[in-house]
Amino acid sequence: MPIVLLLILLSKVSHPLISNKLAYDSDADELGVNITDSITPTYANVIVLSYSNEIEKEGYALDVKNNIITLTSNDAAGMFYAAQTLSSVISGTKGRIPELRVVDAPRFRWRGMQIDVARNFHSVVDIKRLIKAMSMYKMNVLHLHLTDDEGWRLVIDGLPELTQVSLEHFWNSHI
Secondary structure, eight states: OOOOOEEEEEESSHHHHHHHHHHHHHHHHTOEEEEEESSSSOOOSEEEEEOOOOOOOEEEEEEEEEEEEEEEEEEEEHHHHHHHHHHHHHTTTTTTTOOOEEOOOOSSSEEEEEEEEETTTOOHHHHHHHHHHHHTOOEEEEEEEEEEETEEEOOTOOGGGSSSSSSSOOOOOOO
């Protein structure tokens, strides 16, 4: 059965989270997803993206009922976190999603991690893997500790002596 993605605006105020529906259409075609702005679901297995200014910043609601999944937020970050929660539910239930309601919002504005690449070098692949893991836990800040007296990790063409101390470093092509 096809998955239908409904974009529903619950406020008369236009919101960039939903108002740019046409921008999503080309990606949806590639994924085999039908996007409509109808507010009456006529399909089974529907995912509804919805905007509500009653939800806190970066917060969201996830509702699953009668084969309709509704993700509601008031900003793009909240919608992303709702999608992360839905992904977690799907992977934990082997694709059989129970009826549920999740309402969540961050307690702290900054939720993050620091990685010290000045003392302990990590590849770009490792950093990207860390960012992906952070997103699953809804962390929103990555502090890269790039420089210290143990090493300077960024190559600067006019200052080659900065990277002579450290064994490994990032080139401009990495960034």
